[in-house]
Amino acid sequence: MSAGGLLAPAPTSGPAAGAAGSSQGGAEQPPPRNGLLVAVLVLALLATVMVSVLRGSYRDGPLEPDAPSPQGSLAAVRVLEDLGTEVTPQRRTADAAETLRAGGTVLVTAPNLLGAAQVDLLRTAREEGGGRLVLLQPDFVTATAFAPGVRPAGTTDEPTLLRAGAGCGPAAFGARSLQLRPVAEVSGHDTYYTVPDGAAGCFDHGDGSAVVVADGVVVLGSASLLTNDRIGTLDAPALALNSLADPQGLGWYIPSAGDPMSSLGPTLLDRIPGWAAPLALWLLVVTALVLLAVSRRHGPVVVEPLPVSVRAHELTIGRGRLMHRAHARDSAARALRSAASTRLAHRLGIRRETRRDALVDALAPHTELDAAQLHRLLGPTPVADDRELVRLAHDLDRLEKEIS
Template structure:
C-alpha cells in the first residue's frame, strides 16, 4: 500500500471564510494620495487667499481718499466727471517728478496730500512752479508745507464743528463764484478739522473768513483750500462747495491730479516709509500671518490617528510556524 500523497497547506482565508485577496496596487496609491492631500488643500487655500488679498488691495487703492476714480464718499469721482464734462482733461500723477514737470510746463497741479511729502519733494514742487509759472492748488497744508510752497500764508486756526462760512465783500475772484462754504465737524472730516489761514505778506489774500482765520487763501500762484472735504463726493454737494471746486480746478484746460504714492522714488527722506504706507497694510499683514499659521497647522497634522500598540509583543510558536509555512507557500 502506497503512502498518501502529501497535502499542500491550505491558503489563508479571510474572516468571512473567503480567500484573502492580496494587496493590489491601489493600496499604496491611496496612501500616497492621502499624504499629498494636505499639501493640495493648503496650496489651494493659499492661492484663494492671495487672489482675495490682491483684489482687496486693488479695491482699496482705487477707493482711497481723494482718488479721482473713487465712487466712495471720500473719493472725488463726482468732481472729476463734471470737470470732464466742462472740457478739462484730468491727468493723475503719483510721483513728485511728474507733477513738477507739469508745473514747469505752466500747468495746474492739485496736491491732495501735502503732509505726506518730504522737504525734498516740496522743494522740487516749489522750484518747478517758480521756473514755469504753473499754478498749484494745495489741500489743507500744514505749517511745514506752507513754508516751502507759500511762505506768505500761515495756519492760524481750525473749524472743529460743522460750520458754514460766507464769502466777504472783499473776496473778489478768490471766492470762485461761491457765496457759502460748508465743512463737516472733525469726526466726519476726511483729514481732521478744516484749517484756517492768515496772510502775512502784502501779496497774499484770503476769503471765507471765520474766527481764527480764512478757509481759502492765495499767494503767488498757490491756492490753499482749508478742507479736502470741499472736493469729496460727500462734501462737494454741500452749500456752494461745488462752485468753488469746479471753478478753481477748471481755470485751465488741463489739470494734474497729484496723489502722493509710497512708490515715489523721491519720497525716501522724512517722513519715513512707514508713514507712506496705506492704512490697509497692517490688517493685510496680520491676515497673512494668520493664514500662514493655519497652513502650517494643516500641514503638520498626521494622515491618521496615532495607533497605540503594547510592546513587547509575545508571538506564540504555532503562529510562527504557520507564518513561515505561508511564506514558503508564496
C-alpha cells in the same frame, strides 16, 4: 430580464453587460444631499470674485480721483472733465513738477507728506513754468514754503457755515457760501489760514480764512470741498471747479510711499496684509475668553497656616524700625499709649472700652501724678522729636510700675 436577475449579478460580460451595469447603478444611487450647500458656496465664491473685480477697477482711498466711495473724489473729476479739463492722476513728484513747468495746475491732496526735496522741486517748477499750485490743508512748514506769510491760524472739528465777504475778490472762486464739515477719513478737522499782505482770502472764520490765494498758490482749508460725500453742499462745487479747472490740464497729485523722491518709506505696518488685523483681533478675543475661563475659581479660598512662626519681640522690633525709618513718631506714640492704657485698665479691673477720663479717675488715687499730667501722658499729645518719644516710653513704663 426577470426580477431574480435584478437581485443577483448576471454572469454575462462584455460592453453590453457593462453598460447595463452602469445604467442600473446610476438608477439606484440616491440624489446628493449636499447640493444646496455646494450651490451656496459657489454663489459666495462668485460674489467674492465680483466684489474683488469691481474694487480692483479703482483705487479706493482719501481723495482718490477714480474712487466712487464717500471719501473719494470721482464726482469732482467727472465734472472737471465735462468742463474740458483733462485730469491726470499723478503719484510721482517729477510728474507733478512737469505739469507745473508746462503752465498747468497741480492739486496736492496731502502736502503734509512732502519731504524737503519734493517741496523744493515743486516750488522751482512752479516758478519756472508759472503754473498754479493748489494745496489742500497744508501744515505750517509746507504752507510757508510755497506761500510765505500763509500759516495755519486755527482748526475746527465742527460743521461751520461760512459766507463770502465783500473783500474776497478772486479768492471766492464764484462761491457765496460754504458748509464745511470735517472728513474723518482725510484729516478730521478743517484749517483756517492767515492772509498776508498782497494775498487774497475768503470765507473767514476767527483769525483766518478757509481759502487763500497768494502768488499762484491756492490754499484750501477743507477736504470736504472735494469729496464725493460733501461736494454737493451749497457752493462747494463752484469753488472746487473754479479753483481746479484749467484748459492746459490738471495734475491730481497724491503723494505716496512709492514715489522715488518720497521720504515716507513703507513701514512695518504698511507691509502687514489687510487680513492680519481681523485675525489679531479674533485671537485677542479668544485669548481673553480662555484666560477668563481658566482664571475662574472652582471652590472657596483655602486658608493655610504659615509655615513659620515669628516671635513677638521680633515683630515689635521690626515694627519699631519701620516707624523709625518713616519718622512716624505720632503713630509710635499712639501705639505706646494704647498698649499702656490697656494694661493699666486690666490691672485696675476696669473694662478696656472705658473712656480715658474714667481711666484717669481710677489712676489718680494710686499715683503721684495729678489728673492733668495723666491726661497729657495718656492723651493724644503730639511728639516733636525722638527724644520726647523716648521720654514718653519711660514715663509710661514708670506709671505701670508704680501702679503695679
